[in-house]
Every structure is written in C-alpha cells, then in structure tokens.
Amino acid sequence: MPAALLEVKNLSAGYGPTRVIEDVSFSVPAGSRLALLGRNGMGKTSLLATLAGQTRRYGGQIRLAGVDIADEPSAARALAGLGYVPQTRDVFPTLTVEENLFVGLKGRPKDAISEAYEMFPRLKERRRNLGSQLSGGEQQMLSTARSILGQPTVLLLDEPLEGLAPVICEELMAAFSKLAQSGEMTILLVEQRIQSALDFADNVIILERGRIAWQGSPQVLAADHDVVERLLGVGGLH
Ligand SMILES: Nc1ncnc2c1ncn2[C@@H]1O[C@H](COP(=O)(O)OP(=O)(O)OP(=O)(O)O)[C@@H](O)[C@H]1O
Numbered sequence: 596m597p598a599a600l601l602e603v604k605n606l607s608a609g610y611g612p613t614r615v616i617e618d619v620s621f622s623v624p625a626g627s628r629l630a631l632l633g634r635n636g637m638g639k640t641s642l643l644a645t646l647a648g649q650t651r652r653y654g655g656q657i658r659l660a661g662v663d664i665a666d667e668p669s670a671a672r673a674l675a676g677l678g679y680v681p682q683t684r685d686v687f688p689t690l691t692v693e694e695n696l697f698v699g700l701k702g703r704p705k706d707a708i709s710e711a712y713e714m715f716p717r718l719k720e721r722r723r724n725l726g727s728q729l730s731g732g733e734q735q736m737l738s739t740a741r742s743i744l745g746q747p748t749v750l751l752l753d754e755p756l757e758g759l760a761p762v763i764c765e766e767l768m769a770a771f772s773k774l775a776q777s778g779e780m781t782i783l784l785v786e787q788r789i790q791s792a793l794d795f796a797d798n799v800i801i802l803e804r805g806r807i808a809w810q811g812s813p814q815v816l817a818a819d820h821d822v823v824e825r826l827l828g829v830g831g832l833h
Pocket of ligand 1: 610613615633634635636637638639640641642
C-alpha cells in the first residue's frame with residue numbers, strides 16, 4: 596500500500612460563522628485519482644477551497660507528504676505542492692495566454708511553458724490571444740496548464756467540465772488521465788458529470804451537507820442504485 600500523500604483529518608471549515616465542512620477525514624495515496632461527488636451545495640467546492648486555504652478552518656489537519664499545511668496561507672500551500680484550479684478558472688483576462696502561463700512558472704525557466712503547449716496544443720495556437728478572447732474550454736485548459744507548470748504533487752480540479760461541449764470535455768479528461776498516469780500527480784476531481792468522474796477516478800467520496808456520506812470504488816458506486824439516487828439525485832448511471 597503506497598503512503599498517503601494527502602491526509603485530511605477531522606477537518607471542519609466554513610465562511611465566517613457558517614460551518615459547511617464537518618469533521619471530514621480521508622487520505623489519498625500518491626498517484627491516485629479521487630472523485631468528490633455530491634448534489635449541489637453539499638460542500639464539494641468548499642472542501643477543495645479549504646484544502647487550498649481559502650476558507651475559514653475551525654479544526655482538523657491537512658497533511659501533504661507528512662507535513663501539516665493547515666496553518667499555512669494559500670501561497671505556501673501552492674509552493675508545498677498543492678495545485679488548485681477553481682471553478683471560476685482564474686484566467687487573467689487582460690494578459691495573453693503566454694503571459695498567463697508565465698504567472699504559473701513560480702521561478703522555473705521560461706521555456707518550461709512548452710510543457711503546457713505539449714499538454715494543450717490549442718494553447719500554443721492561441722498564445723498571443725488575450726485571456727478574455729478564449730472560449731470556456733480554452734480558459735479551462737489555460738487555468739489547468741498554469742497550475743501544472745508549478746509542478747504540483749496534488750492537483751485540485753473544481754468542475755473543469757462545467758459548460759463545455761462534449762468534445763472538449765473528452766479532450767480535457769484525456770489530458771487529466773495522462774497526467775494521473777504519469778504517476779507524478781495525485782488528482783482530486785469535483786465534477787457534476789458523474790459518469791466522466793467515475794470513468795476517471797479510482798476512488799470516490801460523496802459529500803452530504805459537508806460530511807462524508809459514502810466512500811468507495813467507482814464500480815461499487817455504479818452498481819448501488821440506492822446510493823446513486825439518494826446521494827447524487829440521479830436515477831442511474833450507464
Ligand atoms: N462564500 C460563501 N459564503 C457563505 N456560504 C457559502 C459560500 N460559498 C458557499 N457557501 C455555502 O456553503 C455550502 C456548500 O457550498 P459549496 O459551493 O461548497 O457546495 P458544492 O457541493 O460545491 O455545490 P455546487 O455543486 O453547487 O458547486 C452551501 O450551503 C453554500 O451556500
């Protein structure tokens with residue numbers, strides 16, 4: 596059994612006085628792929644934001660490669676190896692694609708951005724375009740690529756497929772799978788497209804009202820119609 600790269604213990608967090616993450620504990624081995632699922636408003640985004648240091652934490656631990664980062668600010672967590680691609684995609688609209696990528700280098704040499712172009716050749720074609728001129732899919736690629744240039748060991752992806760055409764979703768999921776298969780990156784994926792998430796993941800956590808309501812393999816989940824209907828609010832998977 597590989598050592599856990601990310602260990603979360605009794606984590607509670609929220610916004611101001613409002614608690615939305617309650618006593619969450621899980622661990623993720625190096626190189627694995629975890630899907631975080633749940634109906635709207637159950638805390639998926641808040642859990643990723645808490646891991647990234649962007650909510651108020653009330654208690655609990657977040658250990659990355661054995662080091663507790665829970666008291667560190669977001670920037671220090673990023674330097675420690677936590678990459679976060681938020682739902683908002685975080686593209687700088689007035690910078691070009693290339694300038695956006697430079698922001699992600701974190702001191703690495705400029706020619707490292709060829710890694711981003713290799714992963715998403717479309718970004719190379721668009722490198723002189725402004726962030727504001729990109730399609731939703733291209734913005735997602737840019738936001739993901741910028742995060743990856745920082746060489747994270749754990750990548751947090753919040754609903755990367757939201758609002759994208761099926762062909763772009765396939766392109767992105769293929770890129771994420773390639774990253775995970777390299778064995779160098781552990782990926783936590785929040786996604787409403789349940790089937791895509793299950794095809795990708797090797798483990799699933801379902802959140803309900805900020806707590807872990809179910810945890811297991813995608814295969815076991817897909818066969819459990821009661822859990823799928825009760826906790827995900829969909830009639831079935833195919
Ligand atoms: N900035 C905020 N301030 C206060 N409450 C918030 C804030 N962001 C989210 N919440 C609340 O936290 C709870 C969890 O929301 P969150 O967005 O994490 O859920 P989610 O599972 O990601 O939902 P969705 O699938 O709709 O994105 C909700 O009750 C939401 O209203």
